[in-house]
Amino acid sequence: MTDPHVILSMRHITKTFPGVKALDDVNLTVRRGEIHAICGENGAGKSTLMKVLSGVYPHGSYEGEIEFDGRVGEFQDIRQSEAAGIVIIHQELALVPELSITENIFLGNEVTRRGAIDWNLATHRATELLARVGLAENPATPIKNLGVGKQQLVEIAKAASKNVKLLILDEPTAALNETDSAHLLDLLRGLRSRGTTCIMISHKLNEITEIADTITIIRDGRTVETLEVTADIDEDRVIRGMVGRPLSSRFPDYTPNIGETFFEVRDWTVAHPQNPDRLVCKGSSFHVGRGEIVGFAGLMGAGRTELARSLFGHSYGAFRSGTVLMNGKPINVSNVSAAIKNGLAYVTEDRKVLGFNALDTIEQTTVAAGLDRISNRFGVIDENAQFNAAEDYRRQLRTKTPSVKALINKLSGGNQQKVVLSKWLFTQPDLLILDEPTRGIDVGAKFEIYGIIQQLASSGKGVVVISSELPELLGLCDRIYTIAEGAITGCLARGEADQESLMRLMTIGTTKTSENIDPEELLEQPVDRNEE
Incomplete structure (x- = not known):
């Protein structure tokens, strides 16, 4: 019999890609009306698990069972999961900069009357949604005129327009300053008080221990443990579960030797x-x-x-x-x-837009800023040198990938960052x-x-x-x-x-x-x- 206090149950989820098992018998149980955090190192499988849940990876492409809101979840795409009440907000926001707040909120979910978009009603509803998330902006404002913190609130307003039952947030405060982060956390508390269930993926463990009711830790594609957040659950306890050992210091021991x-x-x-x-x-x-x-x-x-x-x-x-x-x-x-x-070398803050070409492999990205270092005088690239350089940096930075010949856009965000760093280290x-x-x-x-x-x-x-x-x-x-x-x-x-x-x-x-x-x-x- 289904537990009425549980809104989501994912059982024995296994997801395999060529050369790597991303999820291996993962189990996740989320109670109604709680904020449930998922923690783990980069490449642990957190985002993959959420893509399975939201239908990005459709039913049949993975093993295991999903039960959501008392029903079997066999979602074939995002539209089906959203129709059931599951909405995911990715770390890279999916807003169109040139469109207004109203247009973005109802994009793909337009407010219509007699077959045509009713802009007056859409604007009215957008105003109500913005008020719910505490954003005092004109709904006609283009997204490009908003800061990242306000764009996050627009994403949440967009989710609220879809009658969300389970809101998934992937690194929601990664690009926010302390003020905007605090405001977003307060908003999540408000959603919880009104009965909305939230799953939050974050590496900011101070925020996790502050706001979450429950924490599930995933390591190397497997569920390690689920913790009820009490007074004795602190950042060090979560870190121990994530990395499998105590981390005595957040920074390596180091004595600087500064010259002229x-x-x-x-x-x-x-x-x-x-x-x-x-x-x-x-x-x-x-x-x-x-x-x-x-x-x-x-x-x-x-x-x-x-x-x-x-x-x-x-x-x-x-x-x-x-x-x-x-x-x-x-x-x-x-x-x-x-x-x-x-x-000079510069590692950009926006790796998706300025850091790499999503169609390149890891090895192509690694050498992209220093092609002259692996080319002959006629400009022909030595492919063996390219592979060896990429493989050396993969080992040095411990980038999790089955091969440096894999596309960089297949990596987790943290591993993409390591490849971008490799690219600029290669220029020496x-x-x-x-x-x-x-x-x-x-x-x-x-x-x-x-x-x-x-x-x-x-x-x-x-x-x-x-x-x-x-x-x-x-x-x-x-x-x-x-x-x-x-x-x-x-x-x-x-x-x-x-x-x-x-x-x-x-x-x-x-x-x-x-x-x-x-x-x-x-x-x-x-x-x-x-x-x-």
Whole structure:
């Protein structure tokens, strides 16, 4: 007899792809009205399990049974699972930037009357849905004009329009700042209080232990355990289940050996690509020493990514002024090829859009930025060298894949990130810029990537890390610059910095333009830890 308190039961789910068993006898039970978290390392099978549930992998392509809301679930596609009340919001949001909020909410589920779309009724319903998720925006606003946090709320409003019974969120806060993340978690609590069941996949274990009622841990495609969240269930307990061992520290032991300054940026000024009167980088100046890991902290929209992309071959914005020096001499970074040739590499924050070509294999992606290194003088690629390079980096970064000849879009998000990192390590840069390098990556993979960053620094390279996670910057970096409104507002050494002092510098605004700010002067300024 079906338990009326259980809304979902997945039993003995096994899913096999050529060369790999992604799921092996997985079991999952979700109670009505709870927030149920699914945790596991990258490649553990979390997203595959949700694709089985939502019909992306149709019934018959896997072994096992699904029972949802008292009925057998044999979904052949997403439409069938949504009709039953299951809605999934993927990490990469499925919104059309050029369409309005209303158009996106009802795309594929249009509000019609007598065979035609009733825009008045659609707008009215969209307004009601936006109010339910706490988003005070005009429904006619194009999605491209919204930040990522607001786009997440539009996705939830879209789910609510489909009479959702089970809402699945895959890394919902990965791209959000702390304020937007807190708002989203509050919204999930509100959904729970109104009886909506949620499944949440996330690597942010502090959020999981804060909001979840139950946690199921998956490791290597198998269910390890299901935990009821009580006072004694903390992040360390979840990590032990995920990696199969205690993780005594989130960062590898490391002693920096910082040499002289070798990379310097002076008075870097860049305008917005569509609005030439708006400066996104305002006279920014900073430097990096050999063997140094330098962090950049700032609120979303502060200008961190704009600075990094504009430095890497002027790939963002309209260049106004500034100089980049390597070993005391100006270098050409006016295009990406020149930046790479002069020792720069940039790992983008948006791997899906800017990090790789989804139609390429892992080995093609790995060598894409340094083809000259495996080509003869006629430009012909040595395929053996290509394979060996990709295989070396696969082993070094422990990328989970049956073969480097597999398509990169078949990998989990965390393993895709490892391949993108491999691509730029292959160019053997002097300065590596990492923009949100561990977004959507589990704690075990983070530990590995931190170790790689430290190894690069130990070899005399310089590393710049841009991150929205202040604990990450504090645990990894030797110095941290802060940015607000496109200007560098401060710089603190590891021993001086904490979350409060960084947040103060990230939010003080730009009453002084950064042309008048000396980063070395800021480095020496005392910070009042007790200032409100």
